[in-house]
Amino acid sequence: MDAIVKNFPQVVESERPSQKEAEDAVRVLLRWAGDDPRREGLLDTPERVAKAYRELFAGYDMNPEDVLGRTFEEVAGYDDIVLVRDIPFFSHCEHHMVPIIGKAHVAYLPNGRVLGLSKIARVVEIFGRRLQTQEAMTAQIANAIDETLRPRGVAVMIDAEHMCMAMRGVQKQGSSTLTTTFTGAFKADPAEQVRFMSMVRGR
Ligand SMILES: Nc1nc2c(ncn2[C@@H]2O[C@H](COP(=O)(O)OP(=O)(O)OP(=O)(O)O)[C@@H](O)[C@H]2O)c(=O)[nH]1
Numbered sequence: 101m102d103a104i105v106k107n108f109p110q111v112v113e114s115e116r117p118s119q120k121e122a123e124d125a126v127r128v129l130l131r132w133a134g135d136d137p138r139r140e141g142l143l144d145t146p147e148r149v150a151k152a153y154r155e156l157f158a159g160y161d162m163n164p165e166d167v168l169g170r171t172f173e174e175v176a177g178y179d180d181i182v183l184v185r186d187i188p189f190f191s192h193c194e195h196h197m198v199p200i201i202g203k204a205h206v207a208y209l210p211n212g213r214v215l216g217l218s219k220i221a222r223v224v225e226i227f228g229r230r231l232q233t234q235e236a237m238t239a240q241i242a243n244a245i246d247e248t249l250r251p252r253g254v255a256v257m258i259d260a261e262h263m264c265m266a267m268r269g270v271q272k273q274g275s276s277t278l279t280t281t282f283t284g285a286f287k288a289d290p291a292e293q294v295r296f297m298s299m300v301r302g303r
Protein backbone atom coordinates (compact mmCIF):
# COMPACT_ATOMS: atom_id res chain seq x y z
CA MET A 101 0.00 0.00 0.00
CA ASP A 102 3.10 2.19 0.06
CA ALA A 103 2.51 3.61 -3.42
CA ILE A 104 -0.99 4.72 -2.47
CA VAL A 105 0.14 6.43 0.71
CA LYS A 106 3.01 8.10 -1.15
CA ASN A 107 0.62 9.40 -3.80
CA PHE A 108 -1.54 10.97 -1.14
CA PRO A 109 0.29 12.75 1.61
CA GLN A 110 -2.56 13.59 3.90
CA VAL A 111 -2.83 16.39 6.45
CA VAL A 112 -1.43 15.50 9.86
CA GLU A 113 -4.53 15.36 12.09
CA SER A 114 -3.04 17.85 14.57
CA GLU A 115 -2.55 20.33 11.70
CA ARG A 116 -6.11 20.07 10.47
CA PRO A 117 -7.81 23.48 10.81
CA SER A 118 -10.74 23.90 13.17
CA GLN A 119 -14.31 24.16 11.92
CA LYS A 120 -14.16 27.90 12.76
CA GLU A 121 -11.02 28.38 10.62
CA ALA A 122 -12.69 26.54 7.71
CA GLU A 123 -15.81 28.71 8.02
CA ASP A 124 -13.70 31.89 8.10
CA ALA A 125 -11.97 30.75 4.91
CA VAL A 126 -15.36 30.32 3.21
CA ARG A 127 -16.31 33.86 4.27
CA VAL A 128 -13.13 35.13 2.60
CA LEU A 129 -14.01 33.29 -0.62
CA LEU A 130 -17.56 34.68 -0.54
CA ARG A 131 -16.10 38.18 -0.33
CA TRP A 132 -13.59 37.26 -3.06
CA ALA A 133 -16.53 36.24 -5.28
CA GLY A 134 -18.06 39.67 -4.67
CA ASP A 135 -20.84 38.87 -2.19
CA ASP A 136 -21.48 39.89 1.42
CA PRO A 137 -21.24 37.00 3.91
CA ARG A 138 -23.21 39.10 6.42
CA ARG A 139 -26.41 39.08 4.35
CA GLU A 140 -29.12 36.80 5.68
CA GLY A 141 -29.03 34.17 2.92
CA LEU A 142 -25.30 33.60 3.42
CA LEU A 143 -25.15 33.59 7.23
CA ASP A 144 -25.20 29.78 7.55
CA THR A 145 -23.37 29.13 4.27
CA PRO A 146 -19.84 28.84 5.72
CA GLU A 147 -21.07 26.18 8.16
CA ARG A 148 -22.85 24.31 5.34
CA VAL A 149 -19.82 24.49 3.05
CA ALA A 150 -17.48 23.22 5.78
CA LYS A 151 -19.89 20.32 6.38
CA ALA A 152 -20.23 19.64 2.63
CA TYR A 153 -16.43 19.58 2.29
CA ARG A 154 -16.17 16.85 4.93
CA GLU A 155 -18.63 14.81 2.83
CA LEU A 156 -17.17 15.61 -0.61
CA PHE A 157 -13.64 14.89 0.61
CA ALA A 158 -14.46 12.03 2.97
CA GLY A 159 -12.01 9.86 1.03
CA TYR A 160 -9.09 11.37 2.97
CA ASP A 161 -10.46 9.69 6.10
CA MET A 162 -10.95 6.30 4.45
CA ASN A 163 -8.40 3.58 3.80
CA PRO A 164 -8.87 1.32 0.75
CA GLU A 165 -7.19 -1.54 2.65
CA ASP A 166 -10.10 -1.64 5.12
CA VAL A 167 -12.53 -2.11 2.24
CA LEU A 168 -10.47 -4.57 0.22
CA GLY A 169 -9.41 -6.77 3.12
CA ARG A 170 -12.56 -8.92 3.05
CA THR A 171 -12.45 -11.55 0.29
CA PHE A 172 -14.19 -14.82 -0.61
CA GLU A 173 -12.71 -18.07 -1.86
CA GLU A 174 -15.78 -20.24 -2.41
CA VAL A 175 -16.46 -19.43 -6.06
CA ALA A 176 -16.36 -22.94 -7.59
CA GLY A 177 -12.97 -22.29 -9.14
CA TYR A 178 -14.19 -19.22 -11.08
CA ASP A 179 -11.08 -17.53 -12.43
CA ASP A 180 -12.23 -15.41 -15.37
CA ILE A 181 -12.79 -11.65 -15.63
CA VAL A 182 -14.94 -9.96 -13.02
CA LEU A 183 -15.98 -6.56 -14.40
CA VAL A 184 -18.04 -3.93 -12.62
CA ARG A 185 -18.82 -1.29 -15.20
CA ASP A 186 -20.54 2.08 -15.20
CA ILE A 187 -19.74 2.94 -11.58
CA PRO A 188 -20.76 6.60 -11.37
CA PHE A 189 -18.55 8.92 -9.35
CA PHE A 190 -17.96 12.57 -8.53
CA SER A 191 -14.52 13.87 -7.80
CA HIS A 192 -12.81 17.28 -7.77
CA CYS A 193 -9.86 18.28 -9.87
CA GLU A 194 -6.82 19.21 -7.85
CA HIS A 195 -6.04 22.19 -10.07
CA HIS A 196 -9.31 24.11 -9.78
CA MET A 197 -11.27 22.23 -7.09
CA VAL A 198 -14.31 21.92 -9.35
CA PRO A 199 -16.12 18.68 -10.14
CA ILE A 200 -15.04 15.79 -12.30
CA ILE A 201 -18.13 13.74 -13.19
CA GLY A 202 -17.74 10.30 -14.68
CA LYS A 203 -17.96 6.56 -14.68
CA ALA A 204 -15.39 3.98 -13.72
CA HIS A 205 -15.12 0.48 -15.17
CA VAL A 206 -13.09 -1.88 -12.98
CA ALA A 207 -12.11 -5.47 -13.77
CA TYR A 208 -9.77 -8.06 -12.33
CA LEU A 209 -8.73 -11.64 -13.03
CA PRO A 210 -9.09 -13.57 -9.75
CA ASN A 211 -6.29 -15.63 -8.33
CA GLY A 212 -8.31 -17.89 -6.03
CA ARG A 213 -10.00 -15.06 -4.14
CA VAL A 214 -12.75 -12.64 -5.15
CA LEU A 215 -13.91 -9.32 -3.73
CA GLY A 216 -17.40 -8.38 -2.67
CA LEU A 217 -18.70 -6.48 -5.69
CA SER A 218 -19.75 -3.45 -3.66
CA LYS A 219 -16.15 -3.11 -2.41
CA ILE A 220 -15.03 -2.25 -5.94
CA ALA A 221 -17.49 0.66 -6.01
CA ARG A 222 -16.36 1.64 -2.50
CA VAL A 223 -12.74 1.90 -3.66
CA VAL A 224 -13.86 4.22 -6.49
CA GLU A 225 -15.65 6.33 -3.83
CA ILE A 226 -12.58 6.52 -1.59
CA PHE A 227 -10.32 7.83 -4.34
CA GLY A 228 -13.07 9.95 -5.93
CA ARG A 229 -13.68 11.81 -2.69
CA ARG A 230 -10.23 13.37 -2.76
CA LEU A 231 -8.66 16.06 -4.92
CA GLN A 232 -7.63 14.28 -8.08
CA THR A 233 -6.27 14.15 -11.54
CA GLN A 234 -8.05 11.55 -13.62
CA GLU A 235 -4.77 9.79 -14.35
CA ALA A 236 -3.86 9.47 -10.67
CA MET A 237 -7.33 8.26 -9.71
CA THR A 238 -7.23 5.57 -12.41
CA ALA A 239 -3.81 4.32 -11.28
CA GLN A 240 -4.73 4.44 -7.58
CA ILE A 241 -7.84 2.30 -8.00
CA ALA A 242 -5.86 -0.27 -10.01
CA ASN A 243 -2.91 -0.30 -7.60
CA ALA A 244 -5.08 -0.57 -4.48
CA ILE A 245 -6.81 -3.68 -5.85
CA ASP A 246 -3.55 -5.08 -7.21
CA GLU A 247 -1.66 -4.66 -3.94
CA THR A 248 -4.34 -5.97 -1.58
CA LEU A 249 -6.08 -8.74 -3.58
CA ARG A 250 -3.00 -9.81 -5.59
CA PRO A 251 -5.13 -10.94 -8.56
CA ARG A 252 -3.70 -12.09 -11.91
CA GLY A 253 -4.43 -8.61 -13.28
CA VAL A 254 -6.46 -5.45 -12.88
CA ALA A 255 -7.96 -3.19 -15.56
CA VAL A 256 -9.45 0.21 -14.82
CA MET A 257 -10.98 2.65 -17.28
CA ILE A 258 -12.38 6.03 -16.31
CA ASP A 259 -14.55 8.10 -18.62
CA ALA A 260 -15.17 11.56 -17.21
CA GLU A 261 -16.06 15.17 -17.92
CA HIS A 262 -14.07 17.90 -16.23
CA MET A 263 -16.12 20.91 -15.18
CA CYS A 264 -12.94 23.00 -15.20
CA MET A 265 -12.97 22.53 -18.99
CA ALA A 266 -16.74 22.99 -19.33
CA MET A 267 -17.71 25.83 -16.95
CA ARG A 268 -14.56 27.94 -17.18
CA GLY A 269 -11.30 28.28 -19.08
CA VAL A 270 -11.61 26.75 -22.52
CA GLN A 271 -15.39 26.14 -21.96
CA LYS A 272 -15.81 22.96 -23.96
CA GLN A 273 -18.94 21.21 -22.71
CA GLY A 274 -19.51 17.54 -23.42
CA SER A 275 -15.95 16.43 -24.11
CA SER A 276 -14.92 13.34 -22.22
CA THR A 277 -11.52 12.07 -21.14
CA LEU A 278 -10.67 8.36 -21.12
CA THR A 279 -7.87 6.91 -19.01
CA THR A 280 -6.83 3.30 -18.46
CA THR A 281 -4.49 1.41 -16.16
CA PHE A 282 -3.65 -2.25 -16.74
CA THR A 283 -1.64 -4.49 -14.42
CA GLY A 284 -0.52 -8.14 -14.58
CA ALA A 285 -2.13 -10.23 -17.33
CA PHE A 286 -4.03 -7.19 -18.64
CA LYS A 287 -0.76 -5.33 -19.08
CA ALA A 288 1.13 -8.30 -20.55
CA ASP A 289 -1.52 -9.56 -22.94
CA PRO A 290 -3.13 -7.16 -25.44
CA ALA A 291 -5.86 -9.76 -26.05
CA GLU A 292 -6.97 -9.37 -22.41
CA GLN A 293 -7.11 -5.60 -22.89
CA VAL A 294 -9.30 -6.07 -25.96
CA ARG A 295 -11.58 -8.43 -24.03
CA PHE A 296 -11.88 -5.85 -21.23
CA MET A 297 -12.64 -3.07 -23.72
CA SER A 298 -15.27 -5.08 -25.56
CA MET A 299 -16.96 -6.10 -22.29
CA VAL A 300 -17.02 -2.44 -21.20
CA ARG A 301 -18.44 -1.35 -24.54
CA GLY A 302 -20.76 -4.35 -25.05
CA ARG A 303 -24.41 -3.89 -24.26
N1 LIG B 1 -3.83 15.78 -17.04
C1 LIG B 1 -4.88 16.30 -16.39
N2 LIG B 1 -5.11 17.60 -16.48
C2 LIG B 1 -6.18 18.09 -15.82
C3 LIG B 1 -7.05 17.31 -15.07
N3 LIG B 1 -8.01 18.12 -14.56
C4 LIG B 1 -7.73 19.35 -15.01
N4 LIG B 1 -6.63 19.35 -15.77
C5 LIG B 1 -5.91 20.42 -16.49
O1 LIG B 1 -5.00 21.06 -15.65
C6 LIG B 1 -4.49 22.14 -16.40
C7 LIG B 1 -4.04 23.26 -15.50
O2 LIG B 1 -3.44 24.18 -16.37
P1 LIG B 1 -2.95 25.64 -15.95
O3 LIG B 1 -2.48 26.35 -17.18
O4 LIG B 1 -2.01 25.51 -14.80
O5 LIG B 1 -4.27 26.29 -15.34
P2 LIG B 1 -5.35 27.26 -16.06
O6 LIG B 1 -4.71 28.55 -16.41
O7 LIG B 1 -6.52 27.33 -15.14
O8 LIG B 1 -5.68 26.43 -17.38
P3 LIG B 1 -6.98 26.47 -18.33
O9 LIG B 1 -7.93 25.43 -17.79
O10 LIG B 1 -6.47 26.11 -19.69
O11 LIG B 1 -7.58 27.84 -18.25
C8 LIG B 1 -5.60 22.49 -17.38
O12 LIG B 1 -5.13 22.23 -18.68
C9 LIG B 1 -6.73 21.54 -17.03
O13 LIG B 1 -7.51 21.15 -18.14
C10 LIG B 1 -6.77 15.92 -14.98
O14 LIG B 1 -7.46 15.14 -14.33
N5 LIG B 1 -5.68 15.47 -15.66
Ligand SMILES: [Zn+2]
Nearest residue numbers: 193195196264
Ligand atom coordinates in the same frame (compact mmCIF):
# COMPACT_ATOMS: atom_id res chain seq x y z
ZN1 LIG C 1 -9.45 21.56 -13.19
